[in-house]
Every structure is written in C-alpha cells, then in structure tokens.
Amino acid sequence: MxxxxxxxxxxxxxxxxxxxxxxxxxxxxxxxxxxxxxxxxxxxxxxxxxxxxxxxxxxxxxxxxxxxxxxxxxxxxxxxxxxxxxxxxxxxxxxxxxxxxxxxxxxxxxxxxxxxxxxxxxxxxxxxxxVTKVLNEAEVKDLLVFAAATLVIFPQLPDRYMGPFDALNPRSIWLLVILVLTIGGFGYIAKRALGARFGLPLAGLASGFASSTATIGAMAGLAAKEPALLRPAVAAAVLSTIATFIQLAVLLAATSAPTLAALAPALIAGGCAATLYGAVFTARAFMTGETQDREPGPGRAFSIKTALALAATMALMLVAAAALKDWLGEAGLLIGAATAGFVDAHSAAISVASLAASGRLAPHEAALPIMLGMTSNTAAKIIVALSAGARAFNLRIAPGLILAQAAAWGGYLI
Known part of the structure; x- marks a missing residue:
C-alpha cells in the first residue's frame, strides 16, 4: 500500500x-x-x-x-x-x-x-x-532463430485441430519445436558452463537434453577410440538417458497433464534407475582418475533441422495414430506408437498424448502406447551403441539402458 x-x-x-x-x-x-x-x-x-x-x-x-x-x-x-x-x-x-x-x-x-x-x-x-566474449557467431544465430520461432511464428499459428482425421493442431506441433529448441539450448548452456572440469559424465548428462541417442553414439565412438575413457563414457551415455525421461515429462505436461500423471511412476522409476547406474560408473571413473579435462569446442546450441524433423515426424505420427485408431482401434495405436519409438520416443509420446488432450483417448489408455514407444527407443539406442562402440562399452551400456526401461515398466505396472 x-x-x-x-x-x-x-x-x-x-x-x-x-x-x-x-x-x-x-x-x-x-x-x-x-x-x-x-x-x-x-x-x-x-x-x-x-x-x-x-x-x-x-x-x-x-x-x-x-x-x-x-x-x-x-x-x-x-x-x-x-x-x-x-x-x-x-x-x-x-x-x-x-x-x-x-x-x-x-x-x-x-x-x-x-x-x-x-x-x-x-x-x-x-x-x-x-555478447562479445562468451557468445560466438553460431550461438547468436541460434538465439535469433529461437526468437523468430517463439515471437514471430508461434503467435500466428491457429490453435485448433485440422487436417486428416482432425489430428493436427499447428500451435501444439510448433510448441514441440519451441520446447525442443529450449531444452537443447539449456543443455548446451549447461555443457558450456560446466566445461570439462567435471568430466564426461556431466557433459553427457547435459548433451542428453539435445539428443540422448546422439550422445550414446558419440560416447561409444569415444570409448572405442580411447579405451582409458571407457567408464566415464559409459556414465555419460547412461546419464544422458535421464534427459529422455525429463523431456518426456516436460512435453507431456505441456500436451496432456492427465497423461503425465498416469505415467509419472514409470518416468520417476526409469529416471532413478538410470541415475543410480550412471552414478556407479561416474564414481568409479573419478576414483580411478580416468576423467580428463577437456574443453568443449564451439558448437551450436541446438539444431533447428532436428527440431523441424521431430515436428514433422510427430505430425505424421499424429495422422498415422489417428488413422490406425480409427481403422484398427486400440491395436493400431499400439503398433503405431511402437514403430515411432524407433525413430524418436518424444514424437510417439506427444502423438498419443495429443489424442488424449483432444478427448479421443483416455489418459490411462495413452500410457501403454507411450511405454511401447519408450521401449522401442531404448532398443534403438542399444543398436546405435552396438554399431558405433567397442565391445566393452556395449557390455556396460546395454544393461544400464535395459535396467532403466525395466524400472519404468515396473513403475507403470505398479
């Protein structure tokens, strides 16, 4: 007063x-x-x-x-x-x-x-x-791209369902692009701020917000090239999967809060399992002195192409999921979500959650397709590790990924 x-x-x-x-x-x-x-x-x-x-x-x-x-x-x-x-x-x-x-x-x-x-x-x-010493030219361009995506494009998009099977909401789809850019940007900032002083594990955790699958592939290649970094590379790869659970929670919260509530136990259990498994390898890496100081080179805060590709995938999956749901009922939705998970767990989850948000699917019915998409995405990560990494890396990363997904399934079933 x-x-x-x-x-x-x-x-x-x-x-x-x-x-x-x-x-x-x-x-x-x-x-x-x-x-x-x-x-x-x-x-x-x-x-x-x-x-x-x-x-x-x-x-x-x-x-x-x-x-x-x-x-x-x-x-x-x-x-x-x-x-x-x-x-x-x-x-x-x-x-x-x-x-x-x-x-x-x-x-x-x-x-x-x-x-x-x-x-x-x-x-x-x-x-x-x-502006002059911390940001590089590429990061300034990324900031301008983000500003255009959020302040110019997003307000102009209609907020209603349209297109085939009335499955597409332009504003919801573009919101996914903004969320992917935001999460990738925060992950990049965290990576630059932490530097290499805390080793590969924290860098892997931060990079996972941009792409967990890409992080696993990069760590697999690093472990194959430098066997001395095997344990911190495994820790980084496993910790990057935490970002997958966090991203799913954020995206589901923005799309369908009831669906997030139905999947919360699974996401928490999976994230905790991945954290514990990664923490073991992180502790072993620090105790054996394997973590080396490495300054991260200049890069991009996010990839607009990746975000647009994810949005396009989501749009296709929205139409496909709606079509399969219309033609085959619940079985068609499960097949579609599991197939999409091999490409990206987020697009499969958002596609199904969007159906729940539009009232064409109950939140508890959306949980199983999303879990199947997460499982197939875990399989895709293991395949990436097998194709790019050394045998010792694969023997350590696969159990961590399987453990995290098994814990998620346990949370879902309980």
Whole structure:
C-alpha cells in the first residue's frame, strides 16, 4: 500500500525511479569537463517533469515535455559524440518523462519498468562481455532463430485441430519445436558452463537434453577410440538417458497433464534407475582418475533441422495414430506408437498424448502406447551403441539402458 494518496504517491514513485536510474548514471558519467551529460539530479527532474506534465495536461503536455527533453538530449549528444559515441545515457534520459507519466497512470507498472531499466544500465560490463566474449557467431544465430520461432511464428499459428482425421493442431506441433529448441539450448548452456572440469559424465548428462541417442553414439565412438575413457563414457551415455525421461515429462505436461500423471511412476522409476547406474560408473571413473579435462569446442546450441524433423515426424505420427485408431482401434495405436519409438520416443509420446488432450483417448489408455514407444527407443539406442562402440562399452551400456526401461515398466505396472 502506498503511503501517500494520488497524485502525491505517483510523484513520489516518479521521483524515486528518477533517483534510482540517475544514481546508476551518476556513478558512470565520470568527472571533469569530459563527464557524462546527465546524473542523478537530471534524471530525477526529467522523471518528475513527465509526471507533472501528464497530470496537468494529459498526453498533449506530456508530448511537449518529451520533445523538450529530447531536444536537450540531442544538443548534449552533439557536444559529447566525438569522445563518447554511445547513446545509452541519452536514450535513458529521453525515456524518463514517459516513465514519470507512466507512474501517474500505473504506479506498479512504472516501478517494474524503472527497475528493469536500472538493472540493464548497471549490467553494462557483464552484458557486453557475454555478447562479445562468451557468445560466438553460431550461438547468436541460434538465439535469433529461437526468437523468430517463439515471437514471430508461434503467435500466428491457429490453435485448433485440422487436417486428416482432425489430428493436427499447428500451435501444439510448433510448441514441440519451441520446447525442443529450449531444452537443447539449456543443455548446451549447461555443457558450456560446466566445461570439462567435471568430466564426461556431466557433459553427457547435459548433451542428453539435445539428443540422448546422439550422445550414446558419440560416447561409444569415444570409448572405442580411447579405451582409458571407457567408464566415464559409459556414465555419460547412461546419464544422458535421464534427459529422455525429463523431456518426456516436460512435453507431456505441456500436451496432456492427465497423461503425465498416469505415467509419472514409470518416468520417476526409469529416471532413478538410470541415475543410480550412471552414478556407479561416474564414481568409479573419478576414483580411478580416468576423467580428463577437456574443453568443449564451439558448437551450436541446438539444431533447428532436428527440431523441424521431430515436428514433422510427430505430425505424421499424429495422422498415422489417428488413422490406425480409427481403422484398427486400440491395436493400431499400439503398433503405431511402437514403430515411432524407433525413430524418436518424444514424437510417439506427444502423438498419443495429443489424442488424449483432444478427448479421443483416455489418459490411462495413452500410457501403454507411450511405454511401447519408450521401449522401442531404448532398443534403438542399444543398436546405435552396438554399431558405433567397442565391445566393452556395449557390455556396460546395454544393461544400464535395459535396467532403466525395466524400472519404468515396473513403475507403470505398479
């Protein structure tokens, strides 16, 4: 609750925001003839100027106030542009009358916006370092792709079922693309942040969020090439399967919460089994000193092609599952989900969960097809390991994958 009644409370917030932002600018403007053009007093006055102008004359007088401040900002920038070509302080000062007027119209929104502006101004050094030294060109491109997928494409898609058998919801399908990109991005960030100090196991766990199957194939090849890294490679491969259970839980939560509830015991049991099996090999790797420091090379945060391929697979499976359900009943749905699992467990799960979300399948009926898809996906991972890895790696990774899937089945049956 505000201590003063309007308009005094609005003026107090406008003054406070001007002082807050001006405080940050005062610390960075320097001293002497070359100092910055505005500090704590200028920002406070500009904010109050906008608040009073809007209170007295509405939008018309506010516009005049904003033009006056912008004119002064332009004169100031012309004087200092040769020594400091930046526009941050000038933009912030020109924004202050509008922020002050916002405090009159909506105090809470103005406070939130003002604090965010102050944080952005104070975070100059870490933000610049992050953009110029941490992010590489490929990662910037990935960020732009993600922004386009979430902010441009997603809002334009219709949210209704259409197409063959009314099985396709464009917004739900594109939401899968966004989730895959997000999960892959977080996995990539975790991998870069952790580096190689904690060895292959944690790197494998992070990489599993991009693709568990790909991680298993890579670890199999590494174990074949460098036998000394066998145990941490196995740990990384098994721990990457944890990501599969987590991803399934996230995707099911976004698609059909009742289906997630029906499968929660299976996902928890499978994830715990994979964690325990991977932890054993991780501990053995650390105790024997096998984990080597390896700096991860630059890469991509995610693969848009993989995400689109997954969405296309899901779309096809949605149509196929709906068709099989319509033609063959429950048996057709089971066959379709099991077949799709060899390609990707997520697309099979989302296809079936989408049927449950649309009301054409009960949540408990969706659980068995998803379990069959997970089982066939586990078989596909074992095949990948057999085709790419050494015999010693296969003898260790296969039991871990089978144990995790058996635990999932146990959770499902119980």
């Amino acid at each position: 505000l201590w003063f009644a309007p308009p005094l409370s609005s003026f107090a917030v406008a003054l406070g925001l001007g002082l807050l932002i001006g405080l940050e600018r005062e610390r960075s403007k320097g001293v002497g003839p070359s100092r910055g053009p505005a500090g704590i007093r200028t920002f406070a006055v500009a904010s109050l100027f906008g608040a009073v102008a809007f209170h007295i004359g509405g939008l018309f007088l506010l516009a005049l106030a904003a033009v006056c401040v912008a004119g002064l900002v332009a004169v100031s920038y012309r004087r200092t542009s040769t020594s400091d070509p930046g526009l941050t302080t000038e933009m912030a000062l020109a924004f202050m009358p509008i922020l002050g007027a916002l405090a009159v119209a909506d105090v809470r929104l103005a406070a939130a916006v003002g604090v965010v502006v102050a944080i952005l101004l104070a975070a100059k050094i870490p933000l610049h370092a992050f």
